[in-house]
Amino acid sequence: MESLDNFPKPSVTVDNVIFGYHDNKISLLLLNRKEEPFANTWTLPGGFLHIHESFEQAAKRILTTKTGVNDVFLEQLYTFDTPERDPRGRVLSVAYYALVNPHKYEIMAGSAANDVQWFDWKALPKLGFDHDFIVQTAVNRLKTKVLWQPIGFELLDERFTMPELHALYETILEREFERRNFYKRIMELEILKKVDIRRDGSRKRPADLFEFDSKKYNELINKGLSFKI
Amino acid sequence: MESLDNFPKPSVTVDNVIFGYHDNKISLLLLNRKEEPFANTWTLPGGFLHIHESFEQAAKRILTTKTGVNDVFLEQLYTFDTPERDPRGRVLSVAYYALVNPHKYEIMAGSAANDVQWFDWKALPKLGFDHDFIVQTAVNRLKTKVLWQPIGFELLDERFTMPELHALYETILEREFERRNFYKRIMELEILKKVDIRRDGSRKRPADLFEFDSKKYNELINKGLSFKI
DNA sequence: GCAAAAGTGTTACAAATACACCCATGC
């Protein structure tokens, strides 16, 4: 049986594009590197794949140790391979993207970073490596994904109102949705449970609170239906 | 600057899922391995990534040397990472899928294979490694992709008829399309050029021949429109 | 009671679907 060591092997990293939502803005969690290459430069939180771990395990490990975030929606984005993308040599990047509710986590920089911080996706600094390109790919993915799968809920609190969900979709897709029609589209999916408790907002009429009903959603998926906004 | 050699590195292969279309059937090009592991077993044509080449270069090299196919539609599918997927050790597989017109190529097995052959996608043998799973992923991708981008043309001859295109879509998506409505959908995209020449088919009324107009299609894409069947 | 935001009913229009008909060819 042929040996695996006949060829020089590339290094493999896992990089995470971490989306959050706060104050009607989508934001990305970036890390300021302490070490070369790209020391003192903002990059996506990433790290080398360990030899016995899966990508998802690596992504979760990196999220936890470098940013303090855990237990989030996570999905493979794309694998980036430009031969010159890392000055140290041949390094592949398996990129994942995550959806995080920023209120749920205390962000904290790991020891290998100067700082970890949320940035408005409309005002990102210039990133190290090819991470600008990776982010662009992730943004495109999020925009198309959100049309087909109700992943937007991952960015909100467990209990949320229709106006909040409506605003989230308008923010992600950067266009307006007729309020009435948006409500109808969402409600006819029958994947939301109304929780009669109302919000103590200090504004005008309080909005109804909902919870995402993952049981009903899974039934829907298993029947082969694909939600489309 | 940290060295890349502090960690053991995984091996990286590029595997190709090659779709063809012939006699109203979708087929896949498989390779019968000469060497262990999985000697005398059918697998996807794949090989190790060379240290200075991109995935796409590797995919094309493998296609040419192992199957005789070249110059085809090629797109990254997914990167597979199950730690036990290869008995030799930790091997990642960056999977690509290709669309090929089988009439255009003389298929020929490279020296490392017993045989290379087209298989009807409804009658595939049991494959080596985790290639059954990779194929399933590729089939799902093809089915959704074909709804949004007119990649189906890649599987047909340069000049083709509406009934041919219609049959291709019905085969890929495994459902029927109303003939009239399918014609209208395709024609209103305005990405087909009619070539007045007619086919010398031995059947009844000859069908109009068309060519794919990639210039018009690119204009459409650049305007931000997404075709939807 | 009035302003502001949340919730709901209904209409007008566009698009998908279904059906029908005509056309060109081989025998």
Place this chain on the structure above:
DNA sequence: GCATGGGTGTATTTGTAACACTTTTGC
């Protein structure tokens, strides 16, 4: 001329988009 498959016109149904109205709260 008739059977067969190819091409095209149009009515019906469906679903989207737009608008209007009612409800609930704070001041």
